Amino acid sequence: MRYRRRPTCGAWRVAALGLWLMLWVPSATAQDSRELVALSEALESLTGTVAPAVVQVFASAYAAGQGVLPSGTALLSQQRGSGSGVIVDPSG
Numbered sequence: 001m002r003y004r005r006r007p008t009c010g011a012w013r014v015a016a017l018g019l020w021l022m023l024w025v026p027s028a029t030a031q032d033s034r035e036l037v038a039l040s041e042a043l044e045s046l047t048g049t050v051a052p053a054v055v056q057v058f059a060s061a062y063a064a065g066q067g068v069l070p071s072g073t074a075l076l077s078q079q080r081g082s083g084s085g086v087i088v089d090p091s092g
Helices: 008-022 030-053
Strands: 054-064 074-088
Touching: 030 054
Parallel strands: none
Antiparallel strands: 054 074
């Protein structure tokens, strides 16, 4: 015989809160939509402007391993790193 797990009281509260929020929050107006479109276009323009200055750097090197082999013999191991940033130029 299998038992079905009943939802906890907390689950009902979360569902009720979600329903209440959906009914209470006013829908977006046409003005809100225009403002969001303008914001999106401004962010796209900004991204296009700064994109050439954004860099991502990858580096790899070999270094002596630490305690890999007994009697002080070192084994080389590969180490890797990465980073990102922007290039700042006084001329803009």
